[in-house]
Amino acid sequence: MSPALDKRLPGTLTPGVIKQGLKTRWLGQSAIFSFDVIESTNAEAKRLAQEGAQGGTLVVADTQTKGQGRLGRPWVSPSGSGLYLSTILRPAHSANWFPRLALTAGVAVASAIRKTGAMPQLKWPNDILIADRKVGGILTEAVFDKKRIEFAVLGIGINVNTEQDEFPLSIRNLATSLRLSLGRRVSRIHLLQSLLCQLEEWYESLNKGGFDPILESWSEFDSTLGRVVEVFLPESRVVGVAEALQSDGTLLVRDKENCLHRILAGDVVHCSTDRSSGLKG
Numbered sequence: 001m002s003p004a005l006d007k008r009l010p011g012t013l014t015p016g017v018i019k020q021g022l023k024t025r026w027l028g029q030s031a032i033f034s035f036d037v038i039e040s041t042n043a044e045a046k047r048l049a050q051e052g053a054q055g056g057t058l059v060v061a062d063t064q065t066k067g068q069g070r071l072g073r074p075w076v077s078p079s080g081s082g083l084y085l086s087t088i089l090r091p092a093h094s095a096n097w098f099p100r101l102a103l104t105a106g107v108a109v110a111s112a113i114r115k116t117g118a119m120p121q122l123k124w125p126n127d128i129l130i131a132d133r134k135v136g137g138i139l140t141e142a143v144f145d146k147k148r149i150e151f152a153v154l155g156i157g158i159n160v161n162t163e164q165d166e167f168p169l170s171i172r173n174l175a176t177s178l179r180l181s182l183g184r185r186v187s188r189i190h191l192l193q194s195l196l197c198q199l200e201e202w203y204e205s206l207n208k209g210g211f212d213p214i215l216e217s218w219s220e221f222d223s224t225l226g227r228v229v230e231v232f233l234p235e236s237r238v239v240g241v242a243e244a245l246q247s248d249g250t251l252l253v254r255d256k257e258n259c260l261h262r263i264l265a266g267d268v269v270h271c272s273t274d275r276s277s278g279l280k281g
């Protein structure tokens, strides 16, 4: 539908508005599903992918009633103030490639946010922070066929023009938005178009040039390495210094007994803001 024929509220992220001037080659160029309200764009993208939707399909919503975060947490999605989107990807790779996708998306999101003038940082594995507060998050999900990826869904949430009082009290001191950090509104449509370009570029770089360029760029945005971190794993907890990222994207954490832990996935809390403080005692 042309933007002129679309009767939804001005500022709504309709397919016509998104496609107008979108400079990607394939991402968001075929099917775009845009909702005023949906439970979760990731859930909808998974449903569409199961029905055969092609790679590059985009699902976007003005608000989500059951936005999903990592580790079963909710993603607060106030109406009209954030970006809530999911893309369907069909990478021709095996299952062990999949963790690379989230780190790659982190670089793309941080790169798009940096173009607004903000100073984003990445917290391993894929939180986007500004001044130590969370401004965005990434939820990657996949369905595997034997050991191959049948499809992946890459979900991204960014607090764009969210006001302080739109965050529930429980996260008010932990979250921020681009508006709060820059002191001005940011165009959601321009940010979305720029994000889609960055995603396409970094995804193609991952497929063609491998993971090293992504890791290099990830390190430029990194806020985790060198810090004391507490990692919550399903059955245990590790406290130590986040020492390095490995070539597969896993995090190496050295505890005070000098034991090195290889973290594949987990909930990471930055304990010290001072990267030189190290582990004491």
Ligand code: BTN
Residues within 6 Å of the ligand: 039, 040, 041, 042, 043, 064, 066, 067, 068, 069, 070, 071, 073, 075, 083, 084, 085, 086, 126, 127, 136, 137, 138, 139, 155, 156, 157, 158
């Ligand atoms: C996290 O940091 O915990 C990940 C948050 C991911 C939120 C986005 S919003 C769009 C997409 N749809 C969802 O239900 N979740 C992701």
